[in-house]
Amino acid sequence: MSCYLFGKHYGARNDGKNAFSELGFSNWKKVNNRVNCAFICHEGSIPNSPHNLCVKSCDDLMAQSKYIDKVLDRYSDETIANNRLKLNTSINAIRWLAFQTCAFRGDDESPESLNRRNFIELIKLLAFCNQxxxxxxxxxxxxxxxxxxxxxxxxxxxxxxxxxxxTIREEIGDSKFCIIIDEARDESKREQMYVILRFVDKHSCVQERFFDLIHVSYTCSLTLKTEISSVLSRHNLDVQNLRGQGYDGASNMRGEWNGLQALFLKDCPFACYIHCLAHRLQLALVSAAKEVCYVHQFFSKLTLIVNVVTVSPKRHDQLRVAQANNVANLIANDQIVIGSRLNQIGALQSAGDTR
Known part of the structure; x- marks a missing residue:
């Protein structure tokens, strides 16, 4: 009976031993032939033989108390509520850490650790506030x-x-959109490409949404185009609705024949390419600054000052104290206004040719 019900799932009907489940057994001469007994050969000598697996499946079928609906019914409403509360606690902690761009894990999260890092410590805080x-x-x-x-x-x-x-895809709907692409290397030295979508929403307002971050091993135009097209097709964004491309001035991006913008223009002739205006402005300012002697000297000396100050914590602290005293004197003489988030002392950064 068990082989008849479950034999097809375990190959019992395809190994030449289907006489007990389909054809019927008639060779009774082999019944008492000890080791070569047909029944013993059919059962097999290993626990996971087709016959034994069929018997186990039949036993599971007869054990109605183990059915999934019966098992679920045994859980009380209180148990379900506790599981949901426990999961919601983890979800709220993860959502808060994600919004604050905080690290989740650390090197020691064992119960004996004094600091189990952000995620678990936040769970402990929520537990402290709610019994x-x-x-x-x-x-x-x-x-x-x-x-x-x-x-x-x-x-x-x-x-x-x-x-x-x-949600972003729902905002776009069937309207036209533009893509803004750039690449950057992260702290782990991996080349990352980010995809930003620019579109007009149903309220006729221009929106820009960060949509995806893709690791690319190669930055040739064909590879980038393949990755971007994969993202768009995966979210049912038709390339024919593409109306603009915004990249930097690298040759693999703006190349007239084999650049990324040229490859998309072949698919959609309305996808006009625009060199990133912020990048163009930065390049123009750098080029103009190098042509003016005084400005060039100013930025050269500024770079030296920044390097000298930032290399020493003592010099950095002295500069911050001097700047704080200067701001206090200007406020006392009513030379600058005060208010929320005004007159803050920021960190020093070296000047560069790009953003």
Whole structure:
């Protein structure tokens, strides 16, 4: 009976031993032939033989108490509510850290650590403020269902990403859009390409939305075009609705024949290329500054001053104290106005030819 029901799932009907499930058994001479007994050969000598697997499946079928609906019914409303509260606590912590662009994990998150890093410490803070949360999270959680592993964090972040992109896609609808592309190398020396979509929403307002960040091993125009087209097609954004391209002045981006803008123009002749205005302004200012002797000397000396000050913490602190005293004197003499976020002392940065 068991082989008849489940034999096709375990190959029992394809190994020449389907007499017990389909054809019917008639060779009774081999029944008492000890090792070569047909019944013994059919059962097999290993636990995972087709016959034994069929028997186990049949036993599982007969054990109705193990059905998934019966197992779920055993969970009380209180257990379900606690699991939801525990998951919502992790979701709220991840959402807050993501909005504040804070690191999630650290090198030591063990219960014995004095600082278990941002994510777990935030969970502990939420538990401290709510006794119901404290009863079900971290070490008080039932079994291993703590929802604090790196895999759970990544899954929740991926859900956030999908929802944000779905919202942006809904904003765009069937309207025309432009793409703004640039590449940069992150701290891990990986070349990253970011994709920004510019469009007019249903309220006739121009919107710019950061849409995706893609790791690219090669920055040739064909590779970039393939990656961008993949992102657009994955979110049902038709290239024929593309009306603008904004890149920097690199040859692989603005090349007239083989550049990225030329490749998109072949697919959509209305996708006009515009050299990034901020990048053009920066290049124009740098070029003009180099032509004026006094301005060129000013920035050259400024670079030397910045290097001298920033290389020494003592000099940096002395400069901050001097600047704070100068600001205080100007305020006392009513030479500058005061207000929220005014007259703040920022960090020194070296001048560069690009942004």
């Amino acid at each position: 119901n949360v404290n009863n079900i999270v971290l070490e008080n959680a039932h079994g291993n269902a703590q929802y604090i592993s790196s895999g759970v964090q990544k899954d929740i972040l991926h859900i956030f990403v999908k929802k944000v992109r779905a």
